Amino acid sequence: MASEKVLSHLKNHQQKHVEQLCDFLRIPSISSVSAHNADTKRAAKFVSSELKELGLAVEVIDMGGHPLVYAETEIRPDRKTLLFYGHYDVQPVDPLDLWDNPPFEPVIKDGIIYARGSSDDKGQLYTHIKALEAYILQGEELPVNVKFIIEGEEEAGGESIYKFTEQNTEKLSCDAVVVSDTTLYNETTPGICYSLKGMAYMEITVQGPGMDLHSGSYGGSVQNPGNALAEIIAKLKDADGRCLVPGFYDDVLELEQDERDGFAELGYTDEILCDETGAPAAFGEKGFTTLERMWARPTCDVNGIACGYGGEGAKTIIPARGLAKVSMRLVPNQDPDTIAAAFSAYVKEIAPTGVKVEVSNHHNAAPVLVHRKSEMMNAGMIALEKGFGAKPVFIREGGSIPIVGTFQDCLKSPVLLLGYGLNTDNIHSPNEKFHLDNFFRGIRTSAILMTEAAK
Ligand code: BES
Ligand code: MN
Ligand code: MN
Numbered sequence: 001m002a003s004e005k006v007l008s009h010l011k012n013h014q015q016k017h018v019e020q021l022c023d024f025l026r027i028p029s030i031s032s033v034s035a036h037n038a039d040t041k042r043a044a045k046f047v048s049s050e051l052k053e054l055g056l057a058v059e060v061i062d063m064g065g066h067p068l069v070y071a072e073t074e075i076r077p078d079r080k081t082l083l084f085y086g087h088y089d090v091q092p093v094d095p096l097d098l099w100d101n102p103p104f105e106p107v108i109k110d111g112i113i114y115a116r117g118s119s120d121d122k123g124q125l126y127t128h129i130k131a132l133e134a135y136i137l138q139g140e141e142l143p144v145n146v147k148f149i150i151e152g153e154e155e156a157g158g159e160s161i162y163k164f165t166e167q168n169t170e171k172l173s174c175d176a177v178v179v180s181d182t183t184l185y186n187e188t189t190p191g192i193c194y195s196l197k198g199m200a201y202m203e204i205t206v207q208g209p210g211m212d213l214h215s216g217s218y219g220g221s222v223q224n225p226g227n228a229l230a231e232i233i234a235k236l237k238d239a240d241g242r243c244l245v246p247g248f249y250d251d252v253l254e255l256e257q258d259e260r261d262g263f264a265e266l267g268y269t270d271e272i273l274c275d276e277t278g279a280p281a282a283f284g285e286k287g288f289t290t291l292e293r294m295w296a297r298p299t300c301d302v303n304g305i306a307c308g309y310g311g312e313g314a315k316t317i318i319p320a321r322g323l324a325k326v327s328m329r330l331v332p333n334q335d336p337d338t339i340a341a342a343f344s345a346y347v348k349e350i351a352p353t354g355v356k357v358e359v360s361n362h363h364n365a366a367p368v369l370v371h372r373k374s375e376m377m378n379a380g381m382i383a384l385e386k387g388f389g390a391k392p393v394f395i396r397e398g399g400s401i402p403i404v405g406t407f408q409d410c411l412k413s414p415v416l417l418l419g420y421g422l423n424t425d426n427i428h429s430p431n432e433k434f435h436l437d438n439f440f441r442g443i444r445t446s447a448i449l450m451t452e453a454a455k
Helices: 004-012 014-025 034-053 122-137 160-167 225-234 257-266 270-277 290-296 336-350 375-388 403-411 436-452
Strands: 057-061 068-072 081-087 107-109 112-114 145-151 176-179 191-193 198-207 299-307 321-330 356-365 393-395 415-417 433-435
Touching: 004 014, 004 122, 004 436, 014 034, 014 112, 014 122, 014 436, 034 057, 034 068, 034 122, 034 145, 068 160, 081 122, 081 403, 112 436, 122 145, 122 436, 145 160, 160 403, 176 403, 191 375, 191 415, 198 225, 198 336, 225 299, 225 321, 225 336, 257 290, 257 393, 321 336, 336 356, 375 415, 375 436, 403 415, 433 436
Parallel strands: 081 145, 081 176, 176 415, 191 393
Antiparallel strands: 057 068, 068 145, 107 112, 112 433, 198 321, 198 356, 299 321
């Protein structure tokens, strides 16, 4: 347990921490929109300045994209080292008209803070900075060496952090990587996450005639890219929700019986799902429970389709082209490059004649699996239990954090995924939010972890 001094410091500074988080949230650091490049720089500056003020050695690193922030306390060889990872960049805000308040003007209502980035990931990342600050301001000796690597391209598929990690394994060496960019199990139960999904993100373009054609004059004479695209998409999955890309399931690591039992004990129901999402019914691959599908089965989903006329009223055309974005969320031990190649080959094979079909691969991420039994996992469990006042459960996530797999490969250290968000925080969506209680408990957890990890 962290000292009384540290814990009471945290209690006495809650208001201040919220105000400071608001300042962080006011910076519109949208990494995928170049008009916001100055803002991503400002967000990097915000975290680097705070860490500098705490006396850490700080570097702001330009690897050609948005800046990375690296910081470390004095490194003493007799202490263990924790490396905290987070991202200061945020998702775009559209559709803007669905926000109840402007996304970069944080509003607090009923103990919940609303703003883009509040849960993903500024609010979660900030918990570690405030926990470290408590030790330093209270003059408490740090139980561990602390390093931070904070990036600004997580939401944009940027390369900077990969390059930096591969070139700086010594600098980043640690006894555990700590990441708070996931979720609790639910409002009352913290979770320790031991698997993230990976990803292969694909784009299909279907090119027909050189321009939109009058659908009467030329109807029946050429292949329609919209119909062709629909045919392709219809063949991606069967009626039971299984992906039809050949070899798709070959390398899927099946769930252990104790994992299935553990999931079942959590008591997640389709009713909860429908309640959380507003969906009329649950749906997915036959033979698996909803939680199994969400956490441990690969998926193949259309993310967007654009083709022809979608405006008011009717417009009679045969569209010139169509495009679809498709994400495949992958599980251990699927390889994103292999899956991307299998997808491309399959789409080419099933493409109707009379159109030109191209498939490209946007970005990939490796799936992650963490050992459930380790000293660090125990330290994380204890910290979560004391920080949240409730016993944590083992969970997996459907989301991806691309750099985590690279940390595992390059640094060979265990990864602790201590998430403080909720699935219902509306991340990537209008009205993103973060429960202040979870913010405070997250800070406590992080402070306690620093002590527990030292043991
Ligand atoms: N923090 C999320 C990942 C996440 C989402 C974890 C939900 C747990 C639950 C992260 O910022 C994110 O959005 N990742 C992207 C990665 C993609 C761009 C490669 C994702 O999962 O879509
Ligand atoms: Mn995130
Ligand atoms: Mn995100």
